[in-house]
Amino acid sequence: NPQPMELELEKVYLPCLLVTKKRYAGYMYEHEGQAEGELDVKGVESVRRDGCPAVVKMVDKCLRLLFATGDLSAVKAYVLRQCDKLQSGRASVQDFIIASEVRLGTYASESSAPPAAQVAMRRHKCDVRDTPDLGERVPFVVVHSPNAPLARLKESARRPEELLFQNGGAKLELNAGYYILKRILPALDRLFSLIGVDVFGWYRLEMRRTLRTALDRAPTDRSYFKGTMLQYCKSEHCVLCDAQCKEVLCDSCAGTHALADFRAKTPADFRAKTPAHFRATMPADFAPGAPAALALRLRLRLLEQRHDALVRACMRCEGSHSRDVSCVSLDCPALYARLKLGRQQQTAIEHSARAERMLSLAGQSTSAFM
Ligand code: SF4
Ligand SMILES: [Zn+2]
Ligand SMILES: [Zn+2]
Numbered sequence: 001n002p003q004p005m006e007l008e009l010e011k012v013y014l015p016c017l018l019v020t021k022k023r024y025a026g027y028m029y030e031h032e033g034q035a036e037g038e039l040d041v042k043g044v045e046s047v048r049r050d051g052c053p054a055v056v057k058m059v060d061k062c063l064r065l066l067f068a069t070g071d072l073s074a075v076k077a078y079v080l081r082q083c084d085k086l087q088s089g090r091a092s093v094q095d096f097i098i099a100s101e102v103r104l105g106t107y108a109s110e111s112s113a114p115p116a117a118q119v120a121m122r123r124h125k126c127d128v129r130d131t132p133d134l135g136e137r138v139p140f141v142v143v144h145s146p147n148a149p150l151a152r153l154k155e156s157a158r159r160p161e162e163l164l165f166q167n168g169g170a171k172l173e174l175n176a177g178y179y180i181l182k183r184i185l186p187a188l189d190r191l192f193s194l195i196g197v198d199v200f201g202w203y204r205l206e207m208r209r210t211l212r213t214a215l216d217r218a219p220t221d222r223s224y225f226k227g228t229m230l231q232y233c234k235s236e237h238c239v240l241c242d243a244q245c246k247e248v249l250c251d252s253c254a255g256t257h258a259l260a261d262f263r264a265k266t267p268a269d270f271r272a273k274t275p276a277h278f279r280a281t282m283p284a285d286f287a288p289g290a291p292a293a294l295a296l297r298l299r300l301r302l303l304e305q306r307h308d309a310l311v312r313a314c315m316r317c318e319g320s321h322s323r324d325v326s327c328v329s330l331d332c333p334a335l336y337a338r339l340k341l342g343r344q345q346q347t348a349i350e351h352s353a354r355a356e357r358m359l360s361l362a363g364q365s366t367s368a369f370m
Contacts, residue, residue, distance in 0.1 A: 054095035087176040089216035099137035115157030144175040214239040215344040239351045248354040289359035300348040307341040
């Protein structure tokens with residue numbers, strides 16, 4: 001090389017995390033006078049396509065938080081909040097669909113093939129024409145069943161459709177433990193262990209679980225516990241106030257609470273949209289429990305309205321006149337919202353029916369007040 005050698009300054013990273021060769025992330029400055037750095041990530045989870053979208057989003061957000069604020073407690077709070085969201089069933093399934101490349105015929109044995117391949121093989125068994133090309137990405141989710149745990153990852157990997165189009169209550173749900181312990185935390189750990197942070201420790205020691213909202217809880221399937229003591233002692237949570245109890249409503253909610261009490265206990269949107277005439281039309285001599293029944297019916301009606309709005313939007317999109325929307329586009333966020341509301345609506349119908357049976361209000365019309 002002729003002397004002197006001239007080098008061009010490409011960019012400056014400040015701050016940055018260097019994981020290994022070709023894997024790093026940092027705030028990048030490319031020219032003088034650049035006021036704010038730009039997040040630049042190479043080879044780390046947040047830019048890899050084979051992961052699950054939730055991991056990509058979280059790694060990206062964590063890096064931004066870290067570089068922008070340098071505040072680890074903000075990162076921690078964010079991570080724990082996301083984990084709680086997943087555990088309490090509030091996360092969108094869409095973010096947890098993993099699409100991995102499958103090469104059928106190249107695995108040593110059927111049982112040792114990776115989850116995506118397991119799913120592809122099951123699909124192939126149902127329909128011989130349903131065979132992925134070599135290297136095609138096959139989408140799957142990892143599920144578990146609250147009442148009958150699935151032991152192995154092999155059985156837990158399912159087509160997203162199996163999770164999404166379940167009839168009659170959620171028998172399967174996203175396997176939060178798998179996603180958190182095998183996907184999210186390891187990805188974060190690879191970055192944060194470099195600066196001496198133990199993200200698994202955050203989760204182990206500081207994770208606080210919030211109770212699922214009544215509409216997102218799996219129905220308590222007593223038949224599963226038949227013949228065991230659990231059949232009798234398994235407790236539930238009141239669907240109105242979350243207190244522990246043995247029935248769908250706690251004693252106090254089943255009693256003669258004033259309606260105003262329920263309004264304080266139900267979700268914000270329910271509170272906001274309760275008709276003003278509601279209290280006024282409530283007869284002074286209402287039956288004990290009638291307010292609870294009414295509160296549940298209002299909750300249901302609200303869900304129906306929101307579900308209906310989504311169904312209409314899909315009907316317009318499909319250009320169909322049928323309320324049975326046939327679209328199964330896994331890429332559309334509306335699909336997930338529509339299915340979720342549909343499921344919550346089923347749950348709400350069930351709550352309402354159980355409550356009215358319990359209060360022996362069945363047959364009596366509470367709708368007169370609505
Ligand atoms: S789910 Fe999305 S793509 Fe499908 S009909 Fe509804 S809005 Fe259209
Ligand atoms: Zn209660
Ligand atoms: Zn109560």
